[in-house]
Amino acid sequence: MKRVALSGNYAVAYAVKMADVDFVAAYPITPQTPIVEKISEFIANGELEAEYVNVESEHSAISACVGASLTGARVFTATSSQGLAYMHEVLFMASSLRTPIVMANVNRALSHPLNIWNDHSDAMPERDCGWIQFWVESAQEAFDTTIQAFKIAEEVLLPVMVNLDGFILSHVYEAVELPDEELVRDYIPSKPLINRVSPKLSYTIGVVGPPEYYFEMKYQVLEAIERSRNNINNVNKEFSKIFGRKYGNINNYMMEDAKYALITMGAVTGTAKFVVNELRKKGEKVGLISIRCFRPFPMDEVIKLLEDVKGVGVLDRALTPGGPGHPLYTDICCALYNAKNKPIIQSFVGGLGGRDILVDDFIKMFEIVKEVSEEGRPKPCVYIGLRG
Amino acid sequence: MKTWKEIPIGAMIIEPGSSIEFDVTLWRVFRPVLDKNKCTKCGLCWIYCPEGAIMVKEDGSYEINLSYCKGCGICQKSCNVKAITMVREDEKSST
Numbered sequence: 304m305k306r307v308a309l310s311g312n313y314a315v316a317y318a319v320k321m322a323d324v325d326f327v328a329a330y331p332i333t334p335q336t337p338i339v340e341k342i343s344e345f346i347a348n349g350e351l352e353a354e355y356v357n358v359e360s361e362h363s364a365i366s367a368c369v370g371a372s373l374t375g376a377r378v379f380t381a382t383s384s385q386g387l388a389y390m391h392e393v394l395f396m397a398s399s400l401r402t403p404i405v406m407a408n409v410n411r412a413l414s415h416p417l418n419i420w421n422d423h424s425d426a427m428p429e430r431d432c433g434w435i436q437f438w439v440e441s442a443q444e445a446f447d448t449t450i451q452a453f454k455i456a457e458e459v460l461l462p463v464m465v466n467l468d469g470f471i472l473s474h475v476y477e478a479v480e481l482p483d484e485e486l487v488r489d490y491i492p493s494k495p496l497i498n499r500v501s502p503k504l505s506y507t508i509g510v511v512g513p514p515e516y517y518f519e520m521k522y523q524v525l526e527a528i529e530r531s532r533n534n535i536n537n538v539n540k541e542f543s544k545i546f547g548r549k550y551g552n553i554n555n556y557m558m559e560d561a562k563y564a565l566i567t568m569g570a571v572t573g574t575a576k577f578v579v580n581e582l583r584k585k586g587e588k589v590g591l592i593s594i595r596c597f598r599p600f601p602m603d604e605v606i607k608l609l610e611d612v613k614g615v616g617v618l619d620r621a622l623t624p625g626g627p628g629h630p631l632y633t634d635i636c637c638a639l640y641n642a643k644n645k646p647i648i649q650s651f652v653g654g655l656g657g658r659d660i661l662v663d664d665f666i667k668m669f670e671i672v673k674e675v676s677e678e679g680r681p682k683p684c685v686y687i688g689l690r691g
Numbered sequence: 692m693k694t695w696k697e698i699p700i701g702a703m704i705i706e707p708g709s710s711i712e713f714d715v716t717l718w719r720v721f722r723p724v725l726d727k728n729k730c731t732k733c734g735l736c737w738i739y740c741p742e743g744a745i746m747v748k749e750d751g752s753y754e755i756n757l758s759y760c761k762g763c764g765i766c767q768k769s770c771n772v773k774a775i776t777m778v779r780e781d782e783k784s785s786t
Contacts, residue, residue, distance in 0.1 A: 399701065399702065400701045400702075401700050401701040402701075460700065460701075499701070499703065504705070505705075505706075505707045506703045506704065506705050507703060507704035507709070508701070508703050510702055510703070510704055512702060515692060516692075516693075516698070516702070518695075519693065519694065519695035519698055520695075520698060520702040522695040523695055523698065523700065523701075523702070526695070
């Protein structure tokens, strides 16, 4: 084990190297590019033996990954924003063909207007594509989750997306504990998955699913992602035993006796933790939940954690224009609708297109949560820092 | 038909020749009816049928397998002696 300074992007690249991937196809896009640059460097240096394919677009990148994964190879790709959007149709094929691809998505806003900065509007439209989605808070978690992602993907035969916030995580250097390579290779041994395109097998892949079959074929993905909850829990447990760092489907902070809470995703959780600490010093019973595993969504954990909470604020960093609520908020509402004891749920949107969410913004959010809880009903969505 | 548990993972077809199991009877609006008295056994319908739904019997005569016939009518057009007529599925044929 060694402790090194790595950016979030490089942490992912090191995880990919240690996972001994066989195949990488990618197209550069800010802020993801340093991941695949570093991987191509590893391959060029002979530190990683893998096939690296320079493709002409993200659509081709993910398509090449699907094909490679069908041969039983361990496959990785990375993208951001427009790149992920361009992959959209193939993402569904990757999950339905049950290809265990691991992809890092470095979260960046979608155009228009063109914006290279961080928010969650790229990954949110891909909620329903049948991929397992993780959201990480630190470079260390980006490294660890990427390692876990290979384990989970190959166990349940579903693709896994590891989301890390653009620039805030991807380009910021943090101390990262890199385990010994042998330890990682023992944990995720390169056992070839079945080669489904071998000439020895006469498989037809990518079939037509007429009305008589399509439903059953899609249900397999649904069942697999539901079943993955167990695998994810086991991987979390096993990982903490081997590597010493503990992760859950949700990471909660100071929730034991909390009366008011915020729910966040990604790197912004760090600032929120700081605010929770400050408010705790003043005697406020506040806590924080960060959704780490967004698909499959941790309903039971959310319900249990919020049993005794009076009010909760949900911070979205993406929009659902014209919807009943923004993405995370609607999921939380849906999870809690049938709960016996449910808090007042207040929606917040902030940090779009890379706008910072500051300490004072979190203090304000906690104040609003407290206020609406006492009133007994939430306000319409509060847009943090919006002018006018 | 197979349940979601029985369909191979990733909706793969893992046995060759699976189209044999796929009955397209319900796709048809018209079905071809062959008049064996008019048929000269020339084999043009057998050549033209895009689905391979026309079978040659041992005695050289032809038979239409309605499990695989989609009712396109190409066999009728190809028949020079008009031995094939297309009949609506909801009508009874005279032969």
